Amino acid sequence: MLNLHLILFLAFGAVAVAGAVNLLAQTHPINSALSLIAVMAALAGEYLLLGAEFVAAVQVIVYAGAIMVLFVFTIMLLNAGVEERTQGSRVSVLLGIPGMLLGSILVAWVVLRHSGTEAVAVGSLPGDPKTIGQMLFHEFLLPFEITSVLILIAIMGAVVLASKPPSTPAAGLTREAE
Amino acid sequence: MVPLSYYLVLSGFLFACGVTGFLIKRNIITIFMSIELMLNGVNLSFVAFAAQWHALAGQIFVFFVMVVAAAEAAVGLAIIIAVYRTRETLNIDQVNLLKL
Amino acid sequence: MTQNPYLWLIPVLPLAGATINGFLGHRSSKRAVTTVALTFSGLAFALALYIAATFSAADAPYGFTVAHWIRSGSFSVDFALYLDQLSLVMLLVVTGVGFLIHIYSVGYMWDDRSYYRFFAYLNLFMFFMLTLVLASNYLVMFIGWEGVGLASYLLIGFWFTKDSAASAGKKAFIVNRIGDFGFLIALFLIIQNYHSLDFTKVFAQVQPIAPEIAGAGLLTTIGILLMVGACGKSAQIPLYVWLPDAMEGPTPVSALIHAATMVTAGVYMVSRSHLIFERAPTALMVVAVIGTLTALFAATIGITQTDIKKVLAYSTISQLGYMFMACGVGAFSAGVFHLMTHAFFKGLLFLAAGSVIHAVGGEQDMRKMGGLRSYIPVTFGTMFIATLAIAGIPPFAGFWSKDEILWQAYSSDHGSWVFWLIGVVTAFITSFYMFRLLFMTFFGDYHGAQVDEHGHGTHVVGHDGHGEPHESPMVMLVPLMILALLSVVGGLVGIGNRFEHFLEPVFGSGAAAEATGEAASRGTELLLMGISVVIAFSGAILAWFLYISKPYLPQKIADRLNGLYEAVLNKYYVDEFYRRIFIKPLIDASTNILWQGVDRKIIDDTVNNAADGARHVSDEVRHMQSGNLRSYAGWIAAGSAALIAFMIWMGVR
Numbered sequence: 001m002l003n004l005h006l007i008l009f010l011a012f013g014a015v016a017v018a019g020a021v022n023l024l025a026q027t028h029p030i031n032s033a034l035s036l037i038a039v040m041a042a043l044a045g046e047y048l049l050l051g052a053e054f055v056a057a058v059q060v061i062v063y064a065g066a067i068m069v070l071f072v073f074t075i076m077l078l079n080a081g082v083e084e085r086t087q088g089s090r091v092s093v094l095l096g097i098p099g100m101l102l103g104s105i106l107v108a109w110v111v112l113r114h115s116g117t118e119a120v121a122v123g124s125l126p127g128d129p130k131t132i133g134q135m136l137f138h139e140f141l142l143p144f145e146i147t148s149v150l151i152l153i154a155i156m157g158a159v160v161l162a163s164k165p166p167s168t169p170a171a172g173l174t175r176e177a178e
Numbered sequence: 179m180v181p182l183s184y185y186l187v188l189s190g191f192l193f194a195c196g197v198t199g200f201l202i203k204r205n206i207i208t209i210f211m212s213i214e215l216m217l218n219g220v221n222l223s224f225v226a227f228a229a230q231w232h233a234l235a236g237q238i239f240v241f242f243v244m245v246v247a248a249a250e251a252a253v254g255l256a257i258i259i260a261v262y263r264t265r266e267t268l269n270i271d272q273v274n275l276l277k278l
Numbered sequence: 279m280t281q282n283p284y285l286w287l288i289p290v291l292p293l294a295g296a297t298i299n300g301f302l303g304h305r306s307s308k309r310a311v312t313t314v315a316l317t318f319s320g321l322a323f324a325l326a327l328y329i330a331a332t333f334s335a336a337d338a339p340y341g342f343t344v345a346h347w348i349r350s351g352s353f354s355v356d357f358a359l360y361l362d363q364l365s366l367v368m369l370l371v372v373t374g375v376g377f378l379i380h381i382y383s384v385g386y387m388w389d390d391r392s393y394y395r396f397f398a399y400l401n402l403f404m405f406f407m408l409t410l411v412l413a414s415n416y417l418v419m420f421i422g423w424e425g426v427g428l429a430s431y432l433l434i435g436f437w438f439t440k441d442s443a444a445s446a447g448k449k450a451f452i453v454n455r456i457g458d459f460g461f462l463i464a465l466f467l468i469i470q471n472y473h474s475l476d477f478t479k480v481f482a483q484v485q486p487i488a489p490e491i492a493g494a495g496l497l498t499t500i501g502i503l504l505m506v507g508a509c510g511k512s513a514q515i516p517l518y519v520w521l522p523d524a525m526e527g528p529t530p531v532s533a534l535i536h537a538a539t540m541v542t543a544g545v546y547m548v549s550r551s552h553l554i555f556e557r558a559p560t561a562l563m564v565v566a567v568i569g570t571l572t573a574l575f576a577a578t579i580g581i582t583q584t585d586i587k588k589v590l591a592y593s594t595i596s597q598l599g600y601m602f603m604a605c606g607v608g609a610f611s612a613g614v615f616h617l618m619t620h621a622f623f624k625g626l627l628f629l630a631a632g633s634v635i636h637a638v639g640g641e642q643d644m645r646k647m648g649g650l651r652s653y654i655p656v657t658f659g660t661m662f663i664a665t666l667a668i669a670g671i672p673p674f675a676g677f678w679s680k681d682e683i684l685w686q687a688y689s690s691d692h693g694s695w696v697f698w699l700i701g702v703v704t705a706f707i708t709s710f711y712m713f714r715l716l717f718m719t720f721f722g723d724y725h726g727a728q729v730d731e732h733g734h735g736t737h738v739v740g741h742d743g744h745g746e747p748h749e750s751p752m753v754m755l756v757p758l759m760i761l762a763l764l765s766v767v768g769g770l771v772g773i774g775n776r777f778e779h780f781l782e783p784v785f786g787s788g789a790a791a792e793a794t795g796e797a798a799s800r801g802t803e804l805l806l807m808g809i810s811v812v813i814a815f816s817g818a819i820l821a822w823f824l825y826i827s828k829p830y831l832p833q834k835i836a837d838r839l840n841g842l843y844e845a846v847l848n849k850y851y852v853d854e855f856y857r858r859i860f861i862k863p864l865i866d867a868s869t870n871i872l873w874q875g876v877d878r879k880i881i882d883d884t885v886n887n888a889a890d891g892a893r894h895v896s897d898e899v900r901h902m903q904s905g906n907l908r909s910y911a912g913w914i915a916a917g918s919a920a921l922i923a924f925m926i927w928m929g930v931r
Contacts, residue, residue, distance in 0.1 A: 005180050006180050009180045009184065009185075013184075013188050016188065016192060017188070017191060017192075020191070020192050020195035020196075020215060021195065023195065023199060023208075023211065023212070023215065024195060024198060024199050024202070024203075029205050029207045029208045029211070032208050032211055033207075033211060036211050036214065036215060039192070039215065039218065040218060043218055043221070043222055046185070046188075046222060046225075047222075047225055049180075050185075050225050050226060050228075050229040051229055052225045052228070052229070052237050052240070054237070055221075055225060055237050055240050055241065058241065058244060059221075059244070062244055062248060063214075063218070063244060063247070063248075066248065067214065067247065067248055067251045068214075070251060070252065070255060071207065071210070071211060071214075071251070071255070074207060074255045074258065074259065075207055077259070078207070078258070078259065078262050078268060080205060080207055080268050090909075092201045092202070092908040092909050092911055092912030093201065093202065093912070094912070095912045095913065095915070095916040096197075096201040096911060096912030096913075096914075096915040096916060097198065097201060097202075097915075098916070098919075099912070099915040099916035099917075099918070099919035099920075100194060100197045100198060100201065100915045100919065101194075102919040102923065103915070103918060103919035103922050103923075104190055104191075104193070104194040106919070106922050106923055106926055107190055107922065108186075108187060108190050110926055111183060111186045111187070111190070112183050112186075112187070127234070127237055131234060132234065132237060132238065132241070135234055135235070135238055136238060136241070139235075139238075140235075140238050140242075143242055147242060147245045147246070150245070150246065150249055151245065151248070151249050153249075154248075154249030154250070154252050154253050155252065157252075157253045157256065158252040158253050158255070158256040159256075160256075161253065161256035161257055161259070161260050162255075162256035162259045162260065165263065197915055200911050200915075201908065201911050201912055201915060204908075270906075270907050270908055271906060271908065273907065274904070274905040274906050274907075275905060
């Protein structure tokens with residue numbers, strides 16, 4: 001039955017789908033990045049429809065706002081251009097696409113058979129920060145602490161990996177090895 | 179009311195698009211973005227199930243997935259920069275020094 | 279069974295001698311080696327004499343269990359020894375003749391480089407032979423059986439650097455093994471049906487069984503298989519081919535092993551199993567037929583041989599045939615009697631032949647001898663006595679035993695005049711070729727080369743560099759004289775059936791023919807005795823005629839009977855026949871099928887193909903590791919799809 005929930009779902013869904021397809025269709029990475037931002041925004045809307053407002057907010061702030069910005073910066077830094085058409089691997093196309101299709105169809109089939117047509121009410125589940133916070137610091141305290149360590153490691157790793165290499169003759173050699 | 183399966187189909191479609199992009203794209207950064215797309219699709223299904231079964235753990239999990247995705251993005255992009263420095267290319271087909 | 283706790287010493291003493299000489303001999307002086315060897319074998323002989331002196335028929339049989347061996351459910355075998363009259367006779371023969379030959383070998387082998395090794399092997403042989411003779415069950419006998427085969431191999435191939443000697447040793451051992459195969463199957467049958475290998479236990483179970491008239495049956499099978507084993511060890515048809523080749527070994531070896539003791543092991547084994555044979559007339563017939571045919575066959579070959587040791591070898595085969603003929607007609611004690619006298623005169627013949635060979639500097643071809651009577655009189659005298667004995671001329675030993683056999687062959691229940699007739703013909707031929715040997719060697723003119731310091735061949739001789747044949751040293755002559763004495767008086771124990779009565783507790787009253795028809799059979803017996811004496815003399819006379827009075831005749835006869843002569847000279851081409859029918863196909867099959875086919879193609883190729891296959895598979899699979907990240911992604915996607923499909927399938931099932 002057509003109601004606002006469904007309309008909004010379809011609207012956001014359409015944006016997400018379009019963004020995803022566009023990501024595949026574009027050749028320049030910056031266009032793909034912007035499509036991805038659109039997808040994330042649409043998903044944030046979907047989260048709201050499901051009553052997960054905190055997650056939606058985090059999605060916009062962290063995912064779309066930080067991670068994608070990082071991507072854009074990297075694209076800018078590396079001056080990525082339109083990608084060339086090289087024939088790298090036949091396996092990925094011959095084996096991968098059918099595999100992916102098969103997997104998706106199977107999963108979809110299973111899901112559609114078994115999940116029923118029960119509807120999800122809008123905002124049925126309170127996803128407010130207070131509840132999430134309580135859960136986070138009670139049941140999920142250990143993962144929380146570990147992820148903080150993980151982030152620390154990631155920061156250190158990123159800094160080390162991306163830092164300028166020491167200016168030695170070796171750097172010049174690797175350039176010529178191209 | 180929107181049935182759960184609609185959300186799941188959308189999530190699956192996003193995931194499939196992510197896999198496809200991973201398979202057919204040649205720019206390393208684009209491949210990485212496809213990975214993020216896959217993660218987003220999975221997040222959607224988590225939240226959908228959390229709403230379905232009234233289990234807040236699903237949203238917590240999404241939270242953690244995002245944290246990990248952030249860390250991974252940071253490190254992955256650092257690696258890409260390092261690779262770019264040595265190989266001078268962002269074409270994944272040319273990052274093949276392990277080839278026989 | 280009375281216990282005799284010293285029985286085990288008899289085999290073990292020579293074993294100790296063998297061990298000492300074997301391990302320490304190469305660093306010891308010849309005197310030390312001699313002392314050790316002679317002491318231990320002499321002690322064994324002394325102990326045997328003592329046991330014989332204290333032997334009491336009332337207490338017999340004696341036994342002694344040295345140690346437990348096999349205990350497997352209801353089947354048990356021990357290292358156990360057994361002494362009854364039969365074993366006693368064998369014991370005295372083996373230790374006595376063995377000791378004499380040890381003494382002889384001191385002189386014969388004195389100049390050999392491996393002096394100590396010879397005596398180690400000789401003592402080892404004594405150990406195994408005594409184990410065989412004193413065994414209380416078939417398995418310990420089999421140990422001795424195999425062991426004497428081993429000692430024979432070692433001693434035949436004593437001069438192993440000579441190809442023909444090494445091959446002869448191998449031939450002896452392999453042909454022996456063929457016989458042993460039959461022996462083993464017989465043992466298995468005995469185990470299966472009588473659940474024991476102990477003589478007393480098996481024979482107690484066999485005793486009440488009625489004779490198998492129909493011909494086919496368990497006891498007949500066992501008997502025939504035992505005979506197969508005896509054919510191998512005692513050189514009967516068809517497994518006799520190793521004995522002539524065994525003459526490659528030193529002459530004392532030929533005397534001890536291939537005349538007096540080892541080859542008689544088959545006769546001993548058949549006699550020991552007489553209870554089985556008596557209840558299987560068909561097997562008995564087989565034994566008699568084989569023995570008789572072998573006796574005739576080998577005798578005919580002996581006529582044409584020119585090597586002095588080969589003549590004696592074929593003579594041994596022929597005499598063994600006599601012994602089996604005796605056993606085959608049920609006269610086991612006659613067979614054992616002939617075994618004993620044969621040990622004396624054949625041992626003497628071989629030792630004397632060794633003395634002759636020593637005298638002429640290693641030459642063994644009789645055509646190059648002659649007229650040695652004046653050079654080596656003692657050897658001539660003893661050899662003459664031995665020839666009289668083997669020809670069966672009274673009152674020497676061979677006459678008594680051979681005549682007993684011929685009489686039993688004629689008159690026994692299992693015998694027939696056919697056996698007797700063939701036996702008589704063989705006796706004629708025996709007398710002929712033995713006197714031929716005597717005349718060719720000792721009479722006429724000396725055809726040989728001047729004896730020089732370098733002896734021919736590998737025969738060890740001690741020379742003083744004289745230019746003519748010379749007598750052997752005393753250490754070699756004394757055993758000859760002792761054996762000559764035994765050849766003269768040894769047969770007298772058979773007069774009046776004293777020997778047979780002595781062995782009666784073992785064999786039972788064997789010759790049933792003796793009880794029936796006393797007077798008539800006595801006359802026949804004397805008649806047959808007279809016939810055999812006449813035959814023996816006529817053989818001698820024919821030999822004198824052909825080789826002394828008209829020495830050109832043998833060549834003319836040989837030319838006239840050209841084809842036949844060639845066939846006999848070449849031993850009826852039996853060796854060539856065996857080579858064509860058995861050996862060559864076996865070697866070809868082994869080369870082409872087993873080596874090329876199985877080993878190369880199947881086994882090697884399987885391994886190689888497995889390796890190649892692994893390489894090919896990895897050649898294909900390595901394309902997965904291309905270094906190309908996109909292909910990795912493709913594989914991941916395909917693999918995860920497969921996994922999902924599998925999980926769904928499992929879930930749906």
